[in-house]
Amino acid sequence: DGGITQSPKYLFRKEGQNVTLSCEQNLNHDAMYWYRQDPGQGLRLIYYSQIVNDFQKGDIAEGYSVSREKKESFPLTVTSAQKNPTAFYLCASSSHLGQYFGPGTRLTVT
């Protein structure tokens, strides 16, 4: 059963805490992406990675960090430096056939 999994579906954290969102894919895709979606808005690119051990900043990377130690995994850490972290976070991977999204993680920071 191939696909992209994100966990957990809902995540609650206190302000000032770092939190790591998981993204795993078994599609054998080289490229992976993290997006942020705010209510009523489009998708904004946070980080992306074309190959293992390499990643690039997207449009809104400040306050976030990533790693790509394995092809299948691309975790995103939301640090305490992110001023407004409450959002819906989407992970995606892509091949020549297109870019495919995971189910998302809704992060709430209070």
Add this chain to the structure above:
Amino acid sequence: QQQVKQSPQSLIVQKGGISIINCAYENTAFDYFPWYQQFPGKGPALLIAIRPDVSEKKEGRFTISFNKSAKQFSLHIMDSQPGDSATYFCAASSAREYGNKLVFGAGTILRVKS
């Protein structure tokens, strides 16, 4: 240069009608134009995509029309159904740019009335 402008912001269509969503771009290097469908609380799902070598692509009730000279593309949903009620995003990318990053439109909320 990198923007994709999507309209309308929201759309209400009667069941059985045609839903039309439009997108415009500036970057002539864009060579891949997908459409995504997103239901509340879910990740976007790739619906249909087109490349500039064709002017139209049809998959079931969904059709993309592409006008390269006008730098515009649109999604047509024929015989719209209440189950089509969702948010639709257009996007564009260029194989020439590292990362093949998608640039997304702001989205259109479609409601199909039964």
